[in-house]
Amino acid sequence: MTKRVLLISPYFPPHNTIGTKRAINFVQGIHGMDNWEVIVLASKPFNDKNDFRLTEQIPSDVAVNYGFVGIFRPIIQFLAKGLKKSKSKPVITKVAGPKKKKSKSKPSKSLTPFDQYLWDTGSAVRNGKKLIKKFKPDVIWVNADPWSGFLVADKLSRKFGIPWVADLRDPWTIFEKKMELRPKLTANAIRRYERKFFESASKVVLNTETSCLAYKEVYSGSLNKKFTFIRNAFNEKLLKEGLVTSPNEVFTFGYYGGFRKFVPSNYLLKGFAAFVENIKLDPTQVKLEVKGNVYSDFWNQVKEFELEDYVSVEKEINLDDTIALLRSWDVLLLSAVYDFRWMISAKFYDYLFARKPILAVSDNDELNELISITQSGSWAKTDQSEEIEQLFATYYKAGKTGLVDNEALIEPYGLNSQAKQFLQVLNDVIS
Structure with missing residues (x-):
């Protein structure tokens, strides 16, 4: 009997980002194995970090819907670029003379509990519903971050009664230095959302044993049993054979x-x-x-x-x-x-x-x-x-x-x- 999994991954070919690699591995490793089929909900490219050769890594019979992002994404991206440009400052590399003590500048605070894809979740849910009605997947799998994918999976899981898996490429709340960059109210909101998502998910996958054990210490009881880890991996299909020795004389x-x-x-x-x-x-x-x-x-x-x-x-x-x-x-x-x-x-x-x-x-x-x-x-x-x-x-x-x-x-x-x-x-x- 055919089994189907809906992969929610904003980062997906042709996105040329490190987050795309785990999604490629998942599709190549799962699709066609042990009667599993993969369906994908991804984000259409909206920046210049694209490599269209990566689409060749996806089997031709994998259904991919690029509707995670909505119609307002180009406007949001345009405004974000303008804001970033206005905040940019020239880099000072002078290190001459005796060093003077400088007052430590405060790190910039990240205000949203999620990420830039938060504004696209409405579109993602709508297109997720279409995929579920058409393909009737048995499981939903989220490649995160972006964390906004958890919002989408949680809503779809509750509506259709489909179990889902939270696959964290990086840990969320236990990464204390990143949490320090959040205002207190935002950090508290993240902790509430994380618990909500982990309670909703059937499994929580980390990519190191260290982070898995750390989360097990934070979440006790029935939640503790949900945690496991699957490390990242090299992909022989993606990594083409190259030179054996250095061509450089230096x-x-x-x-x-x-x-x-x-x-x-x-x-x-x-x-x-x-x-x-x-x-x-x-x-x-x-x-x-x-x-x-x-x-x-x-x-x-x-x-x-x-x-x-x-x-x-x-x-x-x-x-x-x-x-x-x-x-x-x-x-x-x-x-x-x-x-x-x-x-x-x-x-x-x-x-x-x-x-x-x-x-x-x-x-x-x-x-x-x-x-x-x-x-x-x-x-x-x-x-x-x-x-x-x-x-x-x-x-x-x-x-x-x-x-x-x-x-x-x-x-x-x-x-x-x-x-x-x-x-x-x-x-x-x-x-």
Whole structure:
């Protein structure tokens, strides 16, 4: 007998965002397996972060409705761009002379309990109803964030009596540093909504064991049994085979993704600078490349550590070009501070598939354990500055190498294993 699941995921091809990857994995891993069919409610593209090649990753017989966003979305997007432009300020990178104490600027507060898709939930519910009446799904599965998908699933579940699964790519209320950015009233509203959604959902899926255990401590009783975790995974179908060795003559440390408030660059840059200084290397011998967006502090740190000639930054690439980029680098860099301990970046699993050595500056015990289990590289904690410097030196002195010989060890962290876990949750929900 055919079983159907309605996937609600605003991020979906051709959206070229990291949130799209889990949705692609879900569709590829579930559709056609164990008699399951996937129907999708997604957001039509409304920004320039699109890669239309990603649509080729979706089986042709998967029904996709792009009606999550409403007719007012273009207007909302236009107004949002105008507001953002008016608030933008020039980046100051001057770090000369004695440092003066500066009063700490207050972080900007996020006022809404949800996200920009909140204004589209009416359209999402209407189109969700159409899909349910046409396909009669057995389960609703939400890829979040955006958290507004939970509002839609909760309403559809209550109206049609269909069980739903909350799949959190990132934790919500237990991420204390992000919650601090919310005004008190907004934070309280988020906690109420989170509890409401978790009570309504049949299963709550996290993507790390750490966040799963943390939520189990917060929610006791019957809710406690709803929590499980399914880690992110590399997708062999999405990640095309790339170069095996670096085409660069210069030894290159590479960082894929952005640096921002909760993913800081200072520990990596400080360690790299000390390594360059101690071995007396010039920019023709070693460099550090970043593919992604960086915050203004990054350039201040580059100047402070006198790395202007060693560091380069370029914009992000399309998802299916990832593996060629990663294999063009000699060592892959990761940054994971204590405040980010609830999550493991999705790029880590792409790093595994690339099978180039990983150098992680990480206070995330679960991430460090996975690096050790897969024998994919080395890690040091943020307060171990000498160890960080030594890791840079060790990899450089080892010279350019081929792929890490750990193919069997990384197999459990690929799409096939992830799909089995998705299927297990779906079958448990309808059993």
